[in-house]
Structures are given as C-alpha cells and as structure tokens.
Amino acid sequence: MALSTERLGRYNPDKPMENRITDLGPRHFWQYFPPIIQKNYGKWKYHEILEPGVLVHVSETGDKVFTVRCGGCRFMSVEHVREICEIADKYCDGYVRFTTRNNIEFMVDSPEKLEALKKDLMSRKHVSGSYKFPIGGTGAGLTNIVHTQGYLHCHTPATDASSMVKAVLDELFEYFQGMTFPAQVRISMACCLNMCGAVHCSDIALLGYHRKPPVIDHEVIEAMCEIPLVIAACPTGAISPAKTEDGKKTVKIKQERCMFCGNCYTMCLAVPLSDKEGDGVTILAGGKVSNRIHPPKFSKVVVPYLPNNFPRYPEVCQTVKKILEAYASDAKKYERIGDWAERIGWEKFFEKCDLPFTEHLIDDYRLAYDTYRTSTQFKYTEAAWEVSKAAGGI
Amino acid sequence: MAFEPREPQKELKYDELRIYTDEELNNYTEEELKNFKIKHDIPDVEELEKGPWPSFVADAKREALHRQKLPEDRMMIARECVEDLLGQLQLSFDDGETHWKHGGIVGVFGYGGGVIGRYSDVPEKYPSIAHFHTMRVNQPASKFYNTDYLRSICDLWEYRGSGLMNMHGSTGDIIFLGTFTEQLEPIFYELTHVLQQDLGGSGSNLRTPSCCVGRARCEWACFDTQDMCYELTHYYQDELHRPAFPYKFKFKFDGCPNCCVASIARADMSFIGTWRDEIRIDQEAVQAYINGEIAPNGGAHAGKDWGKFDIQKEVIDLCPTKCMRMEDGKLVIDNKECTRCMHCINVMPQALRPGTDTGVSILFGAKAPILEGAQMSMLTIPFMKVEPPYDNVKELIEKVWDWWMEEGKNRERLGELIQRYGVPKFLEVIEVPPMPQMVKEPRSNPYIFWKEEDVPGGWQRDIKDYRAKHKR
Numbered sequence: 086m087a088l089s090t091e092r093l094g095r096y097n098p099d100k101p102m103e104n105r106i107t108d109l110g111p112r113h114f115w116q117y118f119p120p121i122i123q124k125n126y127g128k129w130k131y132h133e134i135l136e137p138g139v140l141v142h143v144s145e146t147g148d149k150v151f152t153v154r155c156g157g158c159r160f161m162s163v164e165h166v167r168e169i170c171e172i173a174d175k176y177c178d179g180y181v182r183f184t185t186r187n188n189i190e191f192m193v194d195s196p197e198k199l200e201a202l203k204k205d206l207m208s209r210k211h212v213s214g215s216y217k218f219p220i221g222g223t224g225a226g227l228t229n230i231v232h233t234q235g236y237l238h239c240h241t242p243a244t245d246a247s248s249m250v251k252a253v254l255d256e257l258f259e260y261f262q263g264m265t266f267p268a269q270v271r272i273s274m275a276c277c278l279n280m281c282g283a284v285h286c287s288d289i290a291l292l293g294y295h296r297k298p299p300v301i302d303h304e305v306i307e308a309m310c311e312i313p314l315v316i317a318a319c320p321t322g323a324i325s326p327a328k329t330e331d332g333k334k335t336v337k338i339k340q341e342r343c344m345f346c347g348n349c350y351t352m353c354l355a356v357p358l359s360d361k362e363g364d365g366v367t368i369l370a371g372g373k374v375s376n377r378i379h380p381p382k383f384s385k386v387v388v389p390y391l392p393n394n395f396p397r398y399p400e401v402c403q404t405v406k407k408i409l410e411a412y413a414s415d416a417k418k419y420e421r422i423g424d425w426a427e428r429i430g431w432e433k434f435f436e437k438c439d440l441p442f443t444e445h446l447i448d449d450y451r452l453a454y455d456t457y458r459t460s461t462q463f464k465y466t467e468a469a470w471e472v473s474k475a476a477g478g479i
Numbered sequence: 480m481a482f483e484p485r486e487p488q489k490e491l492k493y494d495e496l497r498i499y500t501d502e503e504l505n506n507y508t509e510e511e512l513k514n515f516k517i518k519h520d521i522p523d524v525e526e527l528e529k530g531p532w533p534s535f536v537a538d539a540k541r542e543a544l545h546r547q548k549l550p551e552d553r554m555m556i557a558r559e560c561v562e563d564l565l566g567q568l569q570l571s572f573d574d575g576e577t578h579w580k581h582g583g584i585v586g587v588f589g590y591g592g593g594v595i596g597r598y599s600d601v602p603e604k605y606p607s608i609a610h611f612h613t614m615r616v617n618q619p620a621s622k623f624y625n626t627d628y629l630r631s632i633c634d635l636w637e638y639r640g641s642g643l644m645n646m647h648g649s650t651g652d653i654i655f656l657g658t659f660t661e662q663l664e665p666i667f668y669e670l671t672h673v674l675q676q677d678l679g680g681s682g683s684n685l686r687t688p689s690c691c692v693g694r695a696r697c698e699w700a701c702f703d704t705q706d707m708c709y710e711l712t713h714y715y716q717d718e719l720h721r722p723a724f725p726y727k728f729k730f731k732f733d734g735c736p737n738c739c740v741a742s743i744a745r746a747d748m749s750f751i752g753t754w755r756d757e758i759r760i761d762q763e764a765v766q767a768y769i770n771g772e773i774a775p776n777g778g779a780h781a782g783k784d785w786g787k788f789d790i791q792k793e794v795i796d797l798c799p800t801k802c803m804r805m806e807d808g809k810l811v812i813d814n815k816e817c818t819r820c821m822h823c824i825n826v827m828p829q830a831l832r833p834g835t836d837t838g839v840s841i842l843f844g845a846k847a848p849i850l851e852g853a854q855m856s857m858l859t860i861p862f863m864k865v866e867p868p869y870d871n872v873k874e875l876i877e878k879v880w881d882w883w884m885e886e887g888k889n890r891e892r893l894g895e896l897i898q899r900y901g902v903p904k905f906l907e908v909i910e911v912p913p914m915p916q917m918v919k920e921p922r923s924n925p926y927i928f929w930k931e932e933d934v935p936g937g938w939q940r941d942i943k944d945y946r947a948k949h950k951r
Contacts, residue, residue, distance in 0.1 A: 086673055088498050088635050092555060094665035095672065101588050101664065106671040108716035110617065111687075113484035114705045117623035118695055127694040127703075131828040134778040142696050150696065158535040160656070162542035162561075163633035163642045167504065170626035170633075181629070183622040183646050185691070185740050192696075211537035212513045213528035224779030233649065236571035237564065238597060238613065238656055240579040245571065247535050248527055255530030264782035280847035282649050286744035286855070314889070320850040348850055354581030361575030374744045376736035378799055378822045381743050383853055395572040396523040418785050419776075419797060419822070451852055 119180040121150050121194045137264050138220035139203070151199040152192050155206060155218040156229050156254070156261060159187040160237060160247050168209070168217065176202040186229045186271075188222050219261065225268050227260035227409075232274035233281045235293075241347055242276035243293030243364040248396045250274055253291070256402040260409065267416040267425070270409065271373070278346055288422040289405055290369035290384045293393075297363030298323075298343040299356035307334040310353035318352040320344070344450070366391045366401050370408060371423030371434075382423045387435070389445035404440070411437045429464075436466045482706060485713045489675045493627040496673065498634040499553070506548040515544045518559065519566030523573075539565055542642045553638070556659050557607030560641045564657070567605050585612055585660050587667040591722040593678030594663055610659040611641070614666060615652035615679035617712065617719075620705035621692050622647065631674060639666050650729070651689030652679035677716075683726050683890075685718040690732035691739040698828065699821070700734030701752025701837035702865050708732050710869055711876075724880070725887030725896075735833065736821050742845070742856070747893040748876065749842040749856040750865075754834035757814040758823070764830035765790070765810045776826050794823050838864045841872075843879070843905075844894025854894040857902070859909070861916055875909060882908040901928070 089095050097103055115123065125144035132142045140152040158165075169189060173181040176198055182190040191206070193199050206218040222228035230253060233239065235246030253272065254261065260270070273284035276293040284290035306312065315336055316324045323342035327335050336356070349356045368391065372384030387408075391400040408422070415437055416425035426434040435442045448456045463469070473479045507515075517540065527536045543561040546554060557563075567578050583596030595613040602609035616632070632653070636642060641657035648654040658666065670676045679687035688711060691697070693704030711730060712719065718728075731742035734752040742749035767773045768788060774781060775788045790810070795803045802816035803823065810830075812823075824831045841863060842856030865872060879893065882905075887896045897905045906913055915921070931938045 086495075088496050088631065088638070088669055088673055089665075090498060090638070092665075093661070094639075094669055096665045096668040098664070104672075105589065107589055107677075108720060109486070109671055109675060109677040110713040110716050110719075111709065112619050112628070112676055113482065113488050114620040114623060114695075114709060115482045115484070116488055116490075117619055117625050117628070119623075122623070122695050127700075129694070129696060129698040130832075131698055132777055133774070133828075134781070137782065140777075142698070152696070156533060157646065158533050158538065159645045159647070160535045160539075161644060161646055162538050163637045163644065164541045164545055165538045166629055166633050166644070166646065170629050173626050179626040181624055181626070182692075183624075185622075185651075185689070187646070189646075211528070211534055211541075212509060213534060213537045214530075215528065215534040215537060216531055217533055217538075219531065219533065224776070224781070226782065231649065234645075236568055236577050236579075238579065238611070240577060240581050240597070242577050245568070248524075248568075248572075251527050251530070251532055251534065254532035258531045261532075264779060269779070275847075278848055280849070283741065283745045283847045285847055285853040286741065318890075346849060350581070357581075359576040364575060374738040374741040376738065376743075376820050377825060378797055378820055381738070381855055383855070393575055395575075396526050418780065418793065419826075 117180065119150075119178055119192055121148055122192070124148065125150070134224045134264070137226060137262055138223055139199070140223060148194070150192050150194055151196065152190050153199070153202055153206060153220055154184070154222050155189045155191070155220055156216075156222055157183070157187050157189045157218075158247065158251075159232060165217070172202070172205065172218075176205070184229075186222070186231050188229050189218065219258070221262040224264040225266045226262075226264040227257055227266070227270045227272065229261075230254060230272045230274055231282055231284075233276045235276040239276060241279060241350060241359075243295045243347075243359060244276050244366055244393050245395065246274055246276045246293075249291060249366070249398050249401060252397045253402050253405055256406055257409070266409075266413055267418050268421045270412075270422065272405070279351065284369070285383055286372040286374045286381055287384050288370065288373060289408065290372065291401060291405070292367045292369060293364065294367045294390070295345040295347060295358040295360070295364055296390065297358060297360045298338055298340045298345070299349055299358050301335060301338065302355035302357075303329045303333060303335045306336065306353065306355035310355050312336060315349050315353045315356065318348045320346060320348065324349060361393075365393050366398070368401070368404055368408075371421075371426045373421050373423055378419065379421075379424055384423075385431075386446055387438070387440055389443060407440075408438045411439075432464050432466045432468065435468065442468055485710075486675075491627050491631055491674060493630040496627075496631045496634070498638050503549060503553065507544050512541060512544055515540060515547075517543055517562040517565060519562060519569065521565050521569040524565050524569045536565065539643065546637075546642065555639045555662055555665075556641065560607040560611070560657060561643060563599075563605035563608045564611070564641070564643070567599060567601065567608060570601065570604070579611075583612075585663060587663055587678070590678060590720045592681040592684040592720060595681055597657070608657065611657040612660065612663065614640075614655040614658070614663070615648065615650075615681055615687065616655060616670065617677050617679040617687050618647055618651055618653050618689070620690050620708040620712075621695060622651075623695065628674075632676075635666065635669055635674070639669075650679070650686050652687045678720070680719045680727075683722040683724045684720065684728070685715050685724070686727050686729045687719070688712050688730040688732070689740055691734050693732075693734045697734060699737065699752075699824065699833055701754055701833055702732075702734065702750075702839055704732040704734045704752070706867060707750065707865060707869060707872075710867060711872070714873065715876075718880075724884060726890045726892050728880075728883075728893065736819055737825070743842060744845050744855055745847075746845055746856065747843065748879070749845060750839045750872075751842065752837060753819055753840045753862065754837045755862050756834035756836040758812055758817065758834060759832040760810060760812065761830050762809050765827065766808075768827050768830055773827075773829055777828050794826050797822055838862050841875070844892070844897050846892045846894050851895050851898065854898075856894075857897070858916055859905075860911070861914070878909050903928075
C-alpha cells in the first residue's frame with residue numbers, strides 16, 4: 086500500500102473512528118540492525134577509538150564493525166535525511182543510526198569501506214561552505230551539543246537554541262574534531278528553565294533565562310486562565326488574587342519575590358515574561374551523569390547573565406572557550422570539569438577561568454545551606470583579599 | 480539471538496510506499512541553490528550559514544528551494560512554510576522574543592498526547608506557518624534505521640507537513656516540526672495504517688521511553704536495553720497515549736553506570752545496568768596496557784601526549800574505593816569493596832569487563848529544576864534481575880504509579896512527591912525495607928516521625944494519670 090496523496094488521505098473526517106488503529110507503539114528495533122550488528126548482538130568484546138570520530142568494536146566472533154560519528158543538527162530537513170540515506174545506501178547497506186546527542190553514525194564492516202566513507206563524508210559541504218557531516222565527537226573531546234527548540238518552535242524561550250549551538254560549535258569546532266581534553270566534555274543547551282533538554286547535569290550548560298517579572302494581561306486573564314492554578318503555580322507565593330478597577334478578576338505579583346522561572350506562564354498565557362532587554366543566557370558548569378570515579382553531579386551557575394547577542398552570541402562563545410581553555414591546561418587526565426573544580430576549589434575555578442564572582446552565584450533558594458562553606462579550609466584569591474580589605478582586616 | 484516483536488512487522492519498502500518520483504526529488508541544481516534567495520530579508524539568520532559546523536539555515540534553505548520547485552499539488556501545506564519560518568526567526572532576533580503563541584490544544588482522536596499545538600502570533604506576515612503543530616513519532620529503540628523507513632517518513636512529512644524535523648527531540652522521539660490542523664489525522668492514519676508506526680508521548684503521560692545503544696554495539700550493556708525499552712513501551716501504550724498522571728513520567732534505560740542516556744538525571748524511573756559478581760580480568764591484556772601495547776581508555780586521549788600509561792596513577796589510585804592493587808605482577812580487585820563505577824573498565828576495556836551475573840539498579844525521582852530545584856534519581860533497588868516479560872519490573876512500576884496517581888498534586892513529579900511524603904513512605908508503598916545504600920549519610924537531625932504503633936502503649940494518654948504523679 087503506497088502512502089496516499091489525496092488531500093485527507095485515507096482519513097474520512099465524517100467517520101473519524103472508522104478503521105482507526107491505535108496503540109501500535111514503536112516499530113521493532115531488530116529489523117533496523119545491520120547484519121553485522123544482528124550477528125554480534127551481545128557478543129561485543131571491546132572497542133577502540135581509531136581517530137577522532139572513528140570507532141571500531143570487536144566481537145568475540147572476531148567480527149569488527151567500524152563506526153564513523155558525524156555531528157548533526159537536531160533540526161534537519163527531509164532533504165538532509167535523504168542525503169543521509171544516500172550515504173547509508175552507498176556504504177552501509179542502507180543502515181544508519183542516530184545517537185542520544187544528535188550525532189549520526191554510519192557503520193561499515195571493513196577498513197576499505199571505512200576509508201571511502203570518511204572521504205565522502207568530509208567532502209560534503211553546504212553551498213555556503215559549512216560541513217554537512219563533520220567527523221568527530223568521541224573520546225576526550227567535545228561532542229555535539231544537545232539542545233531545545235528555541236525561537237524555531239517554542240512559546241516560552243528566553244533565547245534561541247539552534248543559532249546559539251551553531252555559534253558555539255563553530256567557535257569550538259577544533260575540539261569536536263580533536264581529543265585533547267583531560268576527559269570528555271558535554272555541553273548542553275536549554276532555552277528556558279523548563280529545560281526540555283535537561284541540561285542540569287552537563288559539564289557546561291547554556292540556559293536561556295528571563296529577568297523581568299511577568300506582565301499581566303488583565304483584559305483576558307479571567308477568561309483564558311484558571312486563576313487559582315496561576316496562583317498555585319508560583320513557587321515563591323508571589324502571585325495573589327486581585328481585581329481590576331472595573332471589577333474584573335485578575336492577579337497581582339509581588340515583583341521582588343519573582344525568581345523568573347516562568348512556571349506561571351506555562352499555566353497561563355496572560356502572564357508573559359519574555360523581553361528583549363530582560364532575557365539572556367546563564368552558564369552552568371561542572372555537572373555530569375556518569376558514575377565514573379565520582380558520583381553524578383549537578384551543574385553549578387558560574388555566569389549569572391550574558392546578553393542575547395544574536396545571531397552569534399560572542400559573549401557566550403568567549404566565556405565557554407575561556408572555561409574550556411583553563412580546564413584543558415590545568416586539569417589532570419580523566420578529570421571532568423566538575424572534578425577539576427572540586428579538586429582545585431571553586432574559588433580557584435573562578436580565578437583560573439577569569440570569571441567574576443557575584444552575589445547572584447550564592448544560592449538563596451530552598452537548599453542553599455548545603456552550599457555554604459562551613460570550614461576554615463579555603464584558598465586565597467583576589468576575591469578573598471577584597472573581602473578582607475572591605476572588612477578592615479588588611 | 481533474534482527477537483520476536485509483539486506484533487508481526489510489516490516490511491516497509493520505499494519503492495512501494497513512495498510519493499515523490501526521482502525527478503521530483505532531484506528538482507534543483509547546486510547552482511540554483513547558490514543563487515536562491517528566500518522571500519524574506521534575513522541577514523542575521525543567513526549569517527549562520529558561515530562557519531564549519533553544519534548550518535541548519537543552509538539545510539532549511541535547501542528544503543525551501545525543493546518546495547519552490549515542486550508542483551503546487553504535491554504538498555498539502557503551503558510551499559513557503561520554510562521561508563516563513565526563517566523569516567519569523569529573523570523577526571525573533573530583531574525583537575529578542577519568540578513569536579509562537581502560547582499553547583493551543585490540538586491532537587488526534589482518542590490520544591491525549593503526541594501532538595503539540597503551535598501557532599504563529601504574526602500570521603499575517605507569515606501565513607504559511609499560521610499553524611505549525613509538532614507531531615512526536617515514537618522512535619525504534621536506540622535509533623537504528625534503514626533507509627526504506629527514513630525515506631518513507633520523509634515523503635510523508637514533506638507531502639503533509641513542512642519537511643522539517645528533529646532527529647531527534649530531547650526525549651528521543653522523531654519530531655515532525657510544523658503542519659496544519661487539517662493534516663494531523665491524515666498523517667496519523669498513514670503512520671498507523673501504512674507505516675505501522677505510532678505517536679510518542681507528551682503532556683501528563685508516560686513519555687516516550689528511550690535507551691542506550693546497548694548490546695547492539697557496546698560491550699558493557701548489563702541488560703538488554705532495547706528489548707526492555709521496547710517491551711515496556713508496548714506494554715504501557717495506554718499510559719503513553721492517554722493522560723491520567725499528575726504530570727510527565729519518564730523511563731530511561733542505561734546499560735551500565737556510564738549512563739549514556741542520562742537516566743539518572745532525567746528519568747522518574749532510571750534503569751541502570753550493573754552486576755553482582757566479579758569484574759572479569761584478562762591479565763595478559765593488563766600487561767599489554769602496562770607495556771604500552773594498547774592505548775588506554777580505548778584511545779580516547781590520543782590527541783595529546785599524556786606520557787606513558789601508569790596503571791598505579793591512572794587506575795589504582797583513582798579507584799574511588801581503593802579496592803585494586805598489583806600483586807606479583809597481577810592486577811587484583813577486591814570485588815566486595817567495588818562500587819562498579821566503571822573507571823578501570825573504561826580505561827582498560829580489553830583487560831577488564833563487567834561481571835556476567837548482571838541486572839539493573841533502579842533509581843527514582845530525577846527531574847529538571849522546575850519547580851523545587853533539580854533532582855537526580857535516588858538509588859532504591861540495588862539489584863534486580865530483568866528478563867522478558869519483566870513482570871517483576873511491571874509490578875514495581877504499578878505500585879509506584881498507583882501511589883503517585885492517588886497522592887500526586889497537579890504537575891508534581893514523582894521525585895517531588897517522594898520529597899513531600901518522605902522516603903520512608905515511598906518504601907512502604909513499594910514494599911521494600913530501608914538500606915543504608917539509599918542515602919549518602921544518615922540524617923543529622925533527630926526529628927524522627929515516630930508512628931504510634933512504634934511506641935509501646937500507644938499515644939492515647941490521660942492527663943489525669945500524668946497529674947497524679949506531677950503537680951502543676
């Protein structure tokens with residue numbers, strides 16, 4: 086049965102439930118495994134990274150599968166997917182895989198096919214010059230940045246996602262193609278703190294953030310929203326019921342209590358937060374999800390605000406680069422960014438990364454106390470001398 | 480070993496399914512693409528065509544041109560939708576704000592998820608994206624595809640939608656990005672009837688489960704991540720499509736403690752492969768690493784000269800429990816002290832392998848910061864054998880869901896409910912005893928919520944008895 090071409094296809098709007106099929110679930114994975122994967126399923130013995138972006142997995146059967154990992158934009162057109170298919174048909178018997186971090190993986194079963202595949206991939210460029218399938222993203226390097234929808238498709242963003250990721254990865258391209266870091270680096274990007282991208286456990290997290298409290302659309306709030314839900318949505322209790330001069334039900338907001346999370350806007354369209362001057366980017370660092378050596382960690386806020394300087398976000402790019410360069414030159418082998426920061430002390434992290442430490446970076450939300458330093462163990466940095474001076478101590 | 484799918488799988492052949500002819504698919508030249516200008520002026524967006532990283536703008540323009548050159552009746556939504564999307568992106572850069580309206584409830588009959596309504600707030604300027612709804616399509620486990628499948632969904636989506644998609648969304652689905660309301664049911668009909676394919680989750684549902692590459696191409700998978708992901712996704716289709724939960728619920732399946740799908744940070748219920756016997760050691764390979772014959776960490780550090788591999792410094796001293804040593808030239812591991820962090824295995828994959836008596840650790844409650852702050856999953860079940868049909872896991876899941884559906888407040892994730900009621904209550908619900916492994920350390924305050932039945936004689940006392948002994 087071919088895909089239909091009538092305007093409404095085979096669907097009959099007069100009888101919407103006719104012949105309806107539901108609850109099929111996803112298609113079964115096994116049919117999409119290349120033969121070499123089927124044959125060696127569960128029999129893999131070890132793997133090696135032959136060069137950045139190229140892996141070989143060796144099976145107990147002696148079989149080897151070579152994988153070429155390419156950076157992909159999560160946002161892609163059917164034209165791009167068709168080009169992926171063309172490559173997969175040409176070299177990989179029509180099979181291809183995508184990774185959790187939006188990379189594209191082409192697999193072949195011989196070194197000869199591997200060389201031809203690599204050459205082909207690196208030769209493909211968009212007419213305006215960017216690579217279509219850059220090889221890299223393995224080992225102690227930078228892999229693809231996972232991200233959210235941003236201005237391309239989301240109604241709550243505080244910044245754009247695809248453009249920021251493009252800008253940052255252009256700036257850090259050599260790290261994607263190399264393996265020169267002490268350990269792997271995972272950067273993630275979410276365009277508001279709803280964090281569809283769950284960036285909160287990344288080596289570096291780029292997070293869109295609002296800085297102005299909601300503006301209230303008194304005209305429609307009563308009709309369009311459940312006011313009690315809006316009030317209940319506020320984690321700090323900043324929203325309370327109110328009446329307009331002409332007696333309409335609405336809400337009022339204690340602005341100094343707003344922490345700009347946008348949870349009220351998720352519940353109600355009449356309290357938008359986004360604002361050109363207010364919105365910007367927060368940078369977090371030092372998180373990870375792996376259990377290797379140290380348990381998983383949350384990322385910590387290290388830069389409270391950078392402007393949304395479209396389309397290239399120079400301040401964001403430079404700050405990320407600065408952190409990575411300090412990390413690359415100072416961390417020990419196998420140390421993730423968070424491990425490094427904890428070993429040298431966060432005060433040294435700010436010094437070595439040349440980042441100002443402001444009051445915004447000291448937690449004052451629910452579990453703040455756990456982050457206070459209740460010890461006399463600290464290192465002296467310029468920031469410490471400033472405090473001593475201010476207190477009249479030196 | 481091969482797997483039996485729950486439903487027989489119809490083989491999809493692109494040549495039988497296709498909508499577009501070869502001529503239609505190859506309807507523009509490189510030269511035309513170079514000279515192509517979209518209908519809007521988008522200087523900042525076009526700036527993003529420069530630089531080495533793949534440009535999503537260059538890619539989108541390709542689709543815009545392709546649509547320009549397709550006959551009008553070969554697309555069911557406006558041909559300019561890609562151009563309008565790029566135009567609206569430029570406007571968003573200019574204004575520093577998004578131009579998508581808040582929400583909009585659309586969907587397919589009988590499902591409460593899988594479709595996200597999206598409308599432009601400047602439809603007069605960009606009429607072809609006035610509606611731009613998202614459809615989530617449930618990906619096959621671990622995202623392997625063949626080109627017959629991919630080409631078929633490309634034709635379907637270009638014909639009935641914008642031709643723009645995400646491979647993949649954050650949760651794991653294939654995302655179809657942008658179509659009009661009228662086409663939602665026809666697309667769903669084609670997906671189910673022709674492609675034997677279903678939508679994924681959204682809203683207060685079970686979200687589309689996802690898993691790592693697992694045994695398909697990794698030597699460390701301690702359980703069958705794909706099979707378990709597939710089985711539980713199919714078994715809980717009702718929960719995935721019809722919202723009955725307080726909020727979203729996520730399963731993620733990581734084959735080992737390296738956590739490549741970040742289950743510990745992102746899933747309400749995280750399944751992480753582990754073992755309970757001994758790390759397998761190949762002493763000859765250990766020697767080969769020591770002698771520099773094999774690159775450590777699978778060659779991951781090859782880009783920089785880190786000096787000669789030093790097993791003492793790089794493995795033994797970095798072991799978090801210090802349970803390893805060299806003895807008479809052999810590597811010895813005290814496995815009962817090992818916490819299975821994977822470091823030594825990651826560094827010497829040819830010498831060390833996880834044990835063979837494998838299963839999962841189950842952790843509960845991870846979520847992003849909204850609202851109480853971010854949470855990671857808490858270790859709750861240290862080890863569980865997992866074999867199809869995973870009845871032991873299903874039984875546990877249902878205990879958790881019953882409680883959460885009964886007690887959870889609107890938009891309260893499981894992790895927040897556990898915090899609100901306390902872990903002891905959660906353990907009572909899932910009927911397991913406490914263990915020290917559930918906490919980093921015991922509590923440091925003595926405010927124990929004793930229960931009446933814990934205390935001899937109960938809590939009902941008479942003040943007169945008290946006063947008989949103690950004057951006021």
